[in-house]
Amino acid sequence: MxxxxxxxxxxxxxxxxxxxxxxxxxxxxxxxxxxxxxxxxxxxxxxxxxxxxxxxxxxxxxxxxxxxxxxxxxxxxxxxxxxxxxxxxxxxxxxxxxxxxxxxxxxxxxxxxxxxxxxxxxxxxxxxxxxxxxxxxxxxxxxxxxxxxxxxxxxxxxxxxxxxxATDPVDIAFPEPTVERDADGDPVAVDGEVLVIDRFGNVVTNVPGELVRGSDWIRVNEELTPVAETFGAVDAGDRLVTVGSHGYVECDVNDGRGDGAFDLRPGDEVRLVGDNVSM
Amino acid sequence: MxxxxxxxxxxxxxxxxxxxxxxxxxxxxxxxxxxxxxxxxxxxxxxxxxxxxxxxxxxxxxxxxxxxxxxxxxxxxxxxxxxxxxxxxxxxxxxxxxxxxxxxxxxxxxxxxxxxxxxxxxxxxxxxxxxxxxxxxxxxxxxxxxxxxxxxxxxxxxxxxxxxxATDPVDIAFPEPTVERDADGDPVAVDGEVLVIDRFGNVVTNVPGELVRGSDWIRVNEELTPVAETFGAVDAGDRLVTVGSHGYVECDVNDGRGDGAFDLRPGDEVRLVGDNVSM
Amino acid sequence: MxxxxxxxxxxxxxxxxxxxxxxxxxxxxxxxxxxxxxxxxxxxxxxxxxxxxxxxxxxxxxxxxxxxxxxxxxxxxxxxxxxxxxxxxxxxxxxxxxxxxxxxxxxxxxxxxxxxxxxxxxxxxxxxxxxxxxxxxxxxxxxxxxxxxxxxxxxxxxxxxxxxxATDPVDIAFPEPTVERDADGDPVAVDGEVLVIDRFGNVVTNVPGELVRGSDWIRVNEELTPVAETFGAVDAGDRLVTVGSHGYVECDVNDGRGDGAFDLRPGDEVRLVGDNVSM
The missing domain is CATH 3.40.50.10790 (S-adenosyl-l-methionine hydroxide adenosyltransferase, N-terminal)
Known part of the structure; x- marks a missing residue:
């Protein structure tokens, strides 16, 4: 094959x-x-x-x-x-x-x-x-x-x-996000990076999805954004944070382009902060 | 396979x-x-x-x-x-x-x-x-x-x-159109429904193509529209009614999107009326 | 197969x-x-x-x-x-x-x-x-x-x-470009034709790529245009002339559509003139 x-x-x-x-x-x-x-x-x-x-x-x-x-x-x-x-x-x-x-x-x-x-x-x-x-x-x-x-x-x-x-092949390292945790060890903020934009304009970050699961709202670079499992959970044209099947947090727009709405490009920093302290 | x-x-x-x-x-x-x-x-x-x-x-x-x-x-x-x-x-x-x-x-x-x-x-x-x-x-x-x-x-x-x-699997029934006929049994109007929009924006209805074949013009929800076998029969940006290879009537726009031009979505009703009484 | x-x-x-x-x-x-x-x-x-x-x-x-x-x-x-x-x-x-x-x-x-x-x-x-x-x-x-x-x-x-x-099958002949040469036999201008527009809007001509290789600038229907090996050599939205992998000269726009920018359609004439006499 x-x-x-x-x-x-x-x-x-x-x-x-x-x-x-x-x-x-x-x-x-x-x-x-x-x-x-x-x-x-x-x-x-x-x-x-x-x-x-x-x-x-x-x-x-x-x-x-x-x-x-x-x-x-x-x-x-x-x-x-x-x-x-x-x-x-x-x-x-x-x-x-x-x-x-x-x-x-x-x-x-x-x-x-x-x-x-x-x-x-x-x-x-x-x-x-x-x-x-x-x-x-x-x-x-x-x-x-x-x-x-x-x-x-x-x-x-x-x-x-x-x-x-090959003595020294070129390599690509995907960066790891930095997680801030509270006294109980629960995550309260993550500094991540945009890995790729897919062809629908979805912004795929390096933040593992489990860090946002269970949250209803999250701040993406200070902008309050709903966290949803499906695009259809928000109106057409509205932003959402979701977890792609690759397991990473995405910043998306239902029936639109997340890269434009969030003004994010590959390599850009993205800071996610839980709305109620705990994510 | x-x-x-x-x-x-x-x-x-x-x-x-x-x-x-x-x-x-x-x-x-x-x-x-x-x-x-x-x-x-x-x-x-x-x-x-x-x-x-x-x-x-x-x-x-x-x-x-x-x-x-x-x-x-x-x-x-x-x-x-x-x-x-x-x-x-x-x-x-x-x-x-x-x-x-x-x-x-x-x-x-x-x-x-x-x-x-x-x-x-x-x-x-x-x-x-x-x-x-x-x-x-x-x-x-x-x-x-x-x-x-x-x-x-x-x-x-x-x-x-x-x-x-599986005791009761979910089913999808495609609706049948309602055909009005004249005294001779010829169709004069059809009440159909939009089944799907394809990715070009073509509006596929549940109306069998044979009901419009032979017509030159037809009213789609009151809008007079040419019936053509090919998109190229009308100018770019113009509407037409045609029959797709699936056999159903489509409401299309040459080099454009029929769903926008006709304001039709899946499940919407669509009434086709022959311009010269007989379709 | x-x-x-x-x-x-x-x-x-x-x-x-x-x-x-x-x-x-x-x-x-x-x-x-x-x-x-x-x-x-x-x-x-x-x-x-x-x-x-x-x-x-x-x-x-x-x-x-x-x-x-x-x-x-x-x-x-x-x-x-x-x-x-x-x-x-x-x-x-x-x-x-x-x-x-x-x-x-x-x-x-x-x-x-x-x-x-x-x-x-x-x-x-x-x-x-x-x-x-x-x-x-x-x-x-x-x-x-x-x-x-x-x-x-x-x-x-x-x-x-x-x-x-089949006695007389329909044929399609791709036209040959006309090359003007100087006293040394070097090309100074080419009258070609647009063969196809690809789905990215790139304008593929019938001019062989070797006629423009080595040039930095060329006039495309009088418009001075950079010649580049890659789209990325010009800014997003800017025009360029390049050679596609099919071997022909293309008139393109980085991250845009060449057919619109150059106003060219299949069958249109395209005249390429070297900026410094020699191409």
Whole structure:
């Protein structure tokens, strides 16, 4: 199995699929091709959320604002999973989640740089570099021992002569929020950060959802906002704080865009304060 | 084969696919993941239109405004097809269409409630409940007799010990329009209802298309509107009445939104009157 | 393998997949279903770009503003590839690219008209005509010699009694730009044409990208515009000229629509003049 993720929209991913199909009959499953454009951090966030649901697979993920520069093409092994991606950090957060999901340590993760021939285009390395590499790895794994565990995958990658250990792959670290607690240890305020804006304009923060569950109202950067489990709990056009299925606090607008209403962008600070002292 | 339908957008359905792939290698085919949010009636409409095209399959359909409440997870057998969906009615109209398509009676449809363990999330039962149930049923069918007809599917479901007969599953009934006819029996007016708004803003009614075919003009709630086979027959921004490929009358705007122009919402009444007495 | 391309949006392509699955288990791969509505020329452009990436396959492509009229359903063989499409020209440019990609001449391309029974609908021939024809051809090829090359595919098509040679299939020719050169043979101006607008509003011209590479500024219909490799090189809302991964010059706006800013539509003339004489 090869999963495919990009910010390419349509119909470019089909060109990647054609290139893969020239090398292997392996199943291809789309994760998303409408990720925020040129935003490796958003890609890392979503892949960290989605990829651990899959059994071991080759994951080809291309959100690549540096296409055409000399950034490396990266292959990352996490347990029996393999990620193929540009070396801009997007692969590392999902690699850690995949290793954890397989009971492996973060230290077991291996990264390789791909020795890339001059690609056919300067702008479509998804088709010309990453898809072919993913297909070649998939084919090597499928031609190897039937039920390759992490050791089998590691051996197969070690045997590919266009891969060399990556000494210092770019990484993306998601910041941890700072929680203020009262004398009883209950949270009263959180200083968090906006991780990503999804394509509906929902503002996804790094604040764990359990910190706001049970609250009816919360101050978001001083603005009093209802906390609700569903968008429909507030009128169309009204703001709300909710918890997305990724488990983090979101600042949203029912039938509107939270990024505009809250004036928040990725990387912005967001302070959440419980309205009645305790959140 | 498992078909997948939701209002989840992207990349959430990929998490469902990963969860399914952990249990079965069965083919997965997307029906749609951009259905109107939280609208089981719209989902029922579209599934009734699309699913009967498929050979017998397991259909996992999740449009679930009640996620996190105590609504049941439902399994419905219609002929050799199986639907897995929340118990909010969306499964029943397509189940009737599937039964009819296989020459079965509506009475032959069986519904089961799923005995669900505490799911991993409160908000993503697509991944945590419905996809795993669909995968488990698919695997049970694929491990059973090769060419399972309706009886084979019924037997396989009866053998699953976490399914119990659903006594009174929620249903959605699409209303029938009222047709006024002249002395010759020709239609002169129809009182219908808006069934769904599609994502282009097209207003889909419950009025069968044959009632307007052959007309050049028609009054929609008193507003004189051209009847056309294609959007391009009117200027950009202009209204038209047309017949969608689902066979129903639509109130549309070329390169615009019909719901706004006609001020119509799902459930609204719509009266069509032929301009020259006969429609 | 069957690839699927349309302007149907969602969920209509799923109905085509169901219809195909009733006839064959062949893999189905989506190319795109969000192509510009009713624009065979745009479809031809994108298919010419994407399909040559695939190994030999049956390609079902339906952008069909003439649905319901008496236009033919067409089957086109290009090497070992087969296209199934309405006879409106969209199939011919990709057919030429597919033939070229397989080292075949344009003259080797064969076109057939399909003898179509009365379809079930007047508006959804994707489901009722093209998908079933594609499935039947796929099944015929898969039941024939294992590794069918062009001759095998030609023989299989010749044996289908509902196909007859198409004497004069509609074609779409993409215009060639006119290049003015100085005494040294270097380009100083190009008169081109807008081929397609993509769904982001990017204006794709017929001017080959190498003509602008190396320039910093260029006049687009007299308007001085920066030439950049990435959208991010200009501020949000600003215009730029760039080269798309299809290899052609685009007139775009970062985080906006180029078609509006440059006032350009498909078929419009576009004159590019180097700011410093040499481009």
């Amino acid at each position: 090869i999963t495919l993720t990009s910010d390419f929209g349509s119909p470019y991913p089909a060109a990647m699929k054609g290139a893969i199909r020239r090398q292997t009959d392996a199943e291809m499953i789309d994760v998303a091709h409408d990720l925020p454009r040129g935003d490796p951090r958003a890609a890392a966030f979503w892949l960290r959320f989605v990829l651990p649901e899959f059994p071991p697979a080759v994951h080809c993920a291309v959100v690549d604002p540096g296409v055409g520069t000399d950034r490396d093409a990266l292959v990352v092994r996490a347990g029996a999973h393999v990620l193929v991606a540009p070396d801009n950090g997007l692969a590392m957060p999902p690699a850690r989640a995949l290793a954890e999901g397989e009971g492996e340590t973060e230290e077991s993760i291996e990264a390789f740089a791909v020795d890339v021939d001059e690609p056919a285009s300067r702008t479509f390395h998804g088709r010309d570099v990453f898809a072919p590499v993913a297909a070649r790895i998939r084919a090597a794994l499928d031609d190897g021992p039937a039920a390759a565990g992490p050791e089998g995958v590691a051996a197969a990658l070690a045997a590919m002569d266009d891969l060399s250990p | 498992i078909t997948l339908t939701s209002d989840f957008g992207s990349p959430y359905p990929a998490a469902m696919k990963g969860a399914i792939r952990r249990q079965t290698d069965a083919e997965m085919i997307d029906v749609a993941h951009d259905l109107p949010r939280g609208d089981p009636r719209a989902a029922a409409f579209w599934l009734r239109f699309v699913l009967p095209e498929f050979p017998p399959a397991v259909h996992c359909a999740v449009v679930d405004p009640g996620v996190g409440t105590d609504r049941d997870a439902l399994v419905v057998r219609a002929g050799a097809h199986v639907l897995v969906a929340p118990d909010n009615g969306l499964a029943m109209p397509p189940a009737r269409a599937l039964a009819e398509g296989e020459g079965e009676t509506e009475e032959s449809i069986e519904a089961f409630a799923v005995d669900v363990d505490e799911p991993a999330s409160r908000t993503f039962h697509g991944r945590d409940v419905f996809a795993p149930v669909a995968a488990r049923i698919r695997a049970a069918l694929d491990d059973g007799p090769a060419a399972a007809g309706p009886e084979g599917v019924a037997a396989a479901l009866a053998a699953m010990d976490d399914l119990s007969p | 069957i690839t699927l391309t349309s302007d149907f949006g969602s969920p209509y392509p799923a109905a085509m997949k169901g219809a195909i699955r009733r006839q064959t288990d062949a893999e189905m791969i989506d190319v795109a279903h969000d192509l510009p509505r009713g624009d065979p020329r745009a479809a031809a452009f994108w298919l010419r770009f994407v399909l040559p990436e695939f190994p030999p396959a049956v390609h079902c492509a339906v952008v069909d503003p003439g649905v319901g009229t008496d236009r033919d359903a067409l089957v086109v063989r290009a090497g070992a590839h087969v296209l199934v499409a309405p006879d409106n020209g969209l199939a011919m440019p990709p057919a030429r690219a597919l033939a070229e990609g397989e080292g075949e001449t344009e003259e080797s391309i064969e076109a057939f008209a399909v003898d179509v029974d009365e379809p079930a609908s007047r508006t959804f021939h994707g489901r009722d005509v093209f998908a079933p024809v594609a499935a039947r051809i796929r099944a015929a090829l898969d039941d024939g010699p294992a590794a069918a090359g062009p001759e095998g595919v030609a023989a299989a098509l010749a044996a289908m009694d509902d196909l007859s040679p």
